[in-house]
Amino acid sequence: MTTPHTPGLHPVGDAARPIPPASVARLTIYLRALNSLLAEGTERVSSEELADAAGVNSSMLRKDLSYLGSYGTRGVGYDAQYLTRQISAALGLTLDWRVAIIGVGNLGRALAGYPGFLSRGFGIVALVDTDQSVIDTEIGHLRVSAADDLEVVLERTRTNIAVLCVPTAVAQAVCDRLVEAGISSILSFTPVVLQVPEHVQVRKVDMSTELQILAYHAHRAQEPDLGPVSRAL
Amino acid sequence: MTTPHTPGLHPVGDAARPIPPASVARLTIYLRALNSLLAEGTERVSSEELADAAGVNSSMLRKDLSYLGSYGTRGVGYDAQYLTRQISAALGLTLDWRVAIIGVGNLGRALAGYPGFLSRGFGIVALVDTDQSVIDTEIGHLRVSAADDLEVVLERTRTNIAVLCVPTAVAQAVCDRLVEAGISSILSFTPVVLQVPEHVQVRKVDMSTELQILAYHAHRAQEPDLGPVSRAL
DNA sequence: TCTTGTGAATCCCTTCACAGCT
DNA sequence: AGCTGTGAAGGGATTCACAAGA
16 A cells, blocks of 8 residues: 555545445445334444345445444444444535436426435425426426526526436437536436536436346346247256 | 357357456447447447447457457448447347336336337336226326236236336335246336345346435535535646 | 457456454 | 454456557
């Protein structure tokens, strides 16, 4: 190791060292597992138990947690409540995130209607569409804004995350407007590779890709409907 | 290379060596990029062009394609049509995949209504729900079946992929029934870690996790709404 | 000359194994 | 004695750099 700072200090906040991407993704899973455990009344949890609930190896869980600091007690385990707070803090979930849904077709409407999806720290603050027949209608408890006013709406609602649910054909154009308007976190449900400047984070949710990956594995395991091939296993 | 088979032969099928998971995921992206290019009339494409369209490094693209075989021409590039077919074959998309959507709430209905989502090779063959008020209604061109008949419906429709859109609380129980009924490919939209036997493939689509990952990066880049912290970059 | 295909090097992620603390 | 936290080992994945071939 060549890091010059004293180890073990600076457990959180400040200019914390970055958490590996793979760990960040799993921390969100641990958080959900902890919520379940807390709901059941669990107060203390071991790395083994939590790892099982999250579907990972216990040493991986401990290594993931070690990026945040030392929040467990040797010989005992972790305090579920405390660990939840620490993970939340590390992920930035103690701040409030204002989400705008851009495009309220079938999918956008479904997302807007699922308050469960938007858990702690996230709130939908705007719905935007181009379709005159939905503009100014109410979905959930929000009025749909006109796409023409996109920039104004984002500004007024202080949106810091945009969820993109527009048709494929216009996705890049809408994305460009979002970036231009200062949005730097985008969750895209469109199956296009969005071209964005470096400082903008894009995450993609893509059912089509996931289905194709499933198909690949199933296809390797055995031909799906035609003649049975491999019988072993 | 130590592979004993003659190179260039066995372009597909048989007992092909496995493609690394990371590559499989990207191959689906290349496929989509190729479709766009083909739609524009492109016939030949270089690794550089295709890599740009897919948002990856060109040597990574070439390495990914090398797992399938040698389908390019040195000094020239790839034939878009031909490459598309080869990738499709490698992913098993030439077979037909029958998808059942389990749970037709807001989200399930939105997915059922998006024929665009279910691209080549995939077709929705069944919709299943417990709600008496939706059973036997038509969504898209399909009649919703009763969850009680799940096993019969899966059998009759020869479903080989199930999409799980049921409420969190019942997700594991429904998943167990799917597995028991012989389904071994599941795409889950529920934010739970499903416990399944080894031979069952589960992929998760999870908006909540993606939002939290975005939050983490935004939170590190700068405090989102409170005082500005880091100004550099 | 141009672009592919691929060993080699590098980087990152996961697992192992155990020291260190309760 | 028990469980966490972590160096070290091992395994993938990505990038580099260039030989091979049109």
